[in-house]
Amino acid sequence: MATPTATAPPSLPVADGRKPNPVLRWIRRHLVVMAAILALAYMIVPNLVVLLFSFNKPNGRFNYAWERFSTNAWKNPCGVADLCGSLGLSLQIAVYSTICATILGTMIAFALVRYRFRGRPAINALIFLPMAMPEIVMAASLGTLFLNMRVAFGFWTILIAHIMFCLSFVVTAVKARVMSMDPRLEQAAQDLYATPAQTFLRITLPLAAPGIAAGALLSFALSFDDFVITQFNSGSTVTFPMFVWGSAQRGTPVQINVIGSAMFILAVLLTFVGQLIANRRKARS
Template structure:
């Protein structure tokens, strides 16, 4: 009986750990499947989940499917451009909303959440109606995709940077100014380094949203094909295994960024 009680107590003490491991396993199972299928020799079957054998051809011939690498490059380019624009505009808006008082500030804080809460089909169709109303229905392409991506990334940047600014200790800035630092020096030497992690997180989130978006992009792309649209198009005939290679590469890049940030954060206290 003592053994059963000890076992029950051990399970109770580690129940949260088991639950966390189950959640992590559930989240990473699709990623593991994508990584496995990137080595799948299944180019002759429509059943993309049937593992026919191990091969490295998918990695050595990533641009095998016609137009896939072009679509990936297009998505990366749009994502970088939209991320830069949305991060700059969103950061400025976050500073204005947190640090300054003006007429309509409360309403602006509420409106910021509307693009995040609205379904993508609503935002996509609204932007399409806007482009048509301004006479750009025949010019849908990279420019309209860029505008659309900046529009829906802005809210996420503002919310992320605002959260960082709200937790910032203003005493640090006041201490710098008490030591005869000007406002510009205080901003670049104290404020900006403290807010930079939030800005970087907002930029990474914006790029992920832009690279991954399909619904809004599909409505405003015209004849331009991005990577999500390419995958949707070829899915009707059978998804090539190289798509899993691109997914694996994107996941590994994200993992390297996160791990690098963790290592850099741990080294700072050690250096201090």
């Protein structure tokens, strides 16, 4: 008796009768990576241009065309009058506003997450107003408030304004971290006879530290970089962004590119160091 022979399953037909193009297949496979590289280049290339022109020696006042290589600006970054003074003022305001906004924002975030009280939904909504409101509206409103209160414009009005708009970002960052924390860890510490202060310092604060650090870094960057709100509430005080804007009207000195490049390099180094520390902690655990 003859046994039936096994036949191979029929191959699935291609819709158009042709094999897919290998080039199109490669593009589809790497499309997300290509988009990420383009987005990264879009953000990094302007900083690289600033770094390149920090070594330029223009013939005139405008540092817009490459003339010849020079390191004179790096050797004397304070060669332009009032540049380092405005830079120091911006750093001082950024540090003070970051400290105040971080302390107040952390307490507000814990209160909004851990406690129930009257007006809590309204406060949650009001926290997002400085983030959603156009910056020019906030700047004009603060300027009007200080004028009506007859407050002299200067260092303190800038500091108050920066603390106000940085506070929302700190609350948002810390609040997201606190909401993800496991309360059973704090309960376990209390079961082991830890005092409230010991529980907060050894359990709660280390767990919330990433959110607090993120809010503080964001607050510092926003405060140092702000121009619109500072312009409306500064009076005769000149911060670094205002100095850059004023210099651009007459000719941008190379030292501005030096300061910008130094801050960009410092931010990149801090990012790499933080990532390296995080990777080492993961490897140990």
